Amino acid sequence: MSYLDNIRTFVRVYELGSMSAAGRDLRISPAVTSSRISQLEEHLSIRLFQRTTRSLTPTEHGRAFYGGACEILETVENAEAQVVNITDNPKGSLYVAAPLGVGRRLIAPQVPGFLAEYPEVNVRLRLSDRKVDLTTEGLDLAFFLGQPEDSELRIRKIADVERVLCAAPSYIETHGNPLSGEELESERHECLSLRFPGATEFQWRLMTPEGPKKFRTAGRYESDDGDVLTDWALAGNGIAMKPVFEVFDHIKAGRLVPVALKTPPEPIQMACLFTHRRRQDPKTRLFMEYVIERISTVVRDRSLAQLPR
Numbered sequence: 001m002s003y004l005d006n007i008r009t010f011v012r013v014y015e016l017g018s019m020s021a022a023g024r025d026l027r028i029s030p031a032v033t034s035s036r037i038s039q040l041e042e043h044l045s046i047r048l049f050q051r052t053t054r055s056l057t058p059t060e061h062g063r064a065f066y067g068g069a070c071e072i073l074e075t076v077e078n079a080e081a082q083v084v085n086i087t088d089n090p091k092g093s094l095y096v097a098a099p100l101g102v103g104r105r106l107i108a109p110q111v112p113g114f115l116a117e118y119p120e121v122n123v124r125l126r127l128s129d130r131k132v133d134l135t136t137e138g139l140d141l142a143f144f145l146g147q148p149e150d151s152e153l154r155i156r157k158i159a160d161v162e163r164v165l166c167a168a169p170s171y172i173e174t175h176g177n178p179l180s181g182e183e184l185e186s187e188r189h190e191c192l193s194l195r196f197p198g199a200t201e202f203q204w205r206l207m208t209p210e211g212p213k214k215f216r217t218a219g220r221y222e223s224d225d226g227d228v229l230t231d232w233a234l235a236g237n238g239i240a241m242k243p244v245f246e247v248f249d250h251i252k253a254g255r256l257v258p259v260a261l262k263t264p265p266e267p268i269q270m271a272c273l274f275t276h277r278r279r280q281d282p283k284t285r286l287f288m289e290y291v292i293e294r295i296s297t298v299v300r301d302r303s304l305a306q307l308p309r
Contacts, residue, residue: 007069009036014066015138090283091120098143101226101246103127106295114290121283140284142273153273158292159299162244163265166256170236181206181215181263190238191217192229206263248302
């Protein structure tokens with residue numbers, strides 16, 4: 001087994017915090033993962049991880065080696081990228097993250113077509129509505145909705161995504177059809193919240209005749225999974241704020257109805273994040289361009305203006 005493979009395995013174990021998780025990510029068995037780490041420790045004559053039956057923690061030597069190991073892999077990737085630029089034949093694994101709704105409906109459908117064009121690339125798609133960290137999680141590219149907090153990363157804007165407040169007809173029959181954000185603040189309405197650990201309150205930013213305004217909403221339902229909110233809304237449990245492309249088919253079929261049309265939500269930015277280094281990798285650049293071209297059309301075609309009046 002090559003020394004470089006051992007270093008790659010160490011980096012993924014360090015980043016994922018688990019031998020088994022790293023093995024699954026690299027598509028190798030736990031035994032091979034453990035063997036590679038042992039070989040690396042034997043070569044360096046140091047212990048890289050403290051192991052117990054329940055946990056795996058980097059040692060001081062392991063933390064120090066991680067930075068150098070990443071630099072080694074970056075140097076190799078840059079060298080490979082130079083060759084790939086010449087041969088126009090990208091290869092290797094591409095780690096991509098996206099929110100659940102964006103990933104399932106926009107990104108995942110594009111992966112088969114991309115891999116058909118570039119058969120030596122492997123796409124590892126990670127879907128979650130939580131915030132991700134490109135550096136610590138070893139990601140090449142992350143799609144997102146909203147505004148990123150890390151100004152050191154590069155941003156490629158894709159589109160301003162239209163959003164809608166919507167509820168099932170059964171909910172409207174029981175609770176009435178709110179016309180504005182002021183009505184949503186009343187205790188009569190159940191607002192479905194997309195919320196993450198650490199959030200102290202929930203507000204919806206809506207467009208009013210006076211400009212954007214935040215409305216404090218309340219409700220008994222909250223989740224960190226946007227698709228769960230859609231399911232709750234479809235079941236008549238409350239009002240959800242959703243990107244239109246996610247609920248377009250439900251609205252078209254009458255399963256969901258737009259509400260509070262006097263104060264619609266502000267559009268939200270869809271973009272992708274990458275480090276400057278990752279942007280130089282041909283497979284990252286090719287995947288980004290391939291996906292953006294196609295999902296921009298999908299977002300445009302799945303808007304409220306495209307629905308029958």
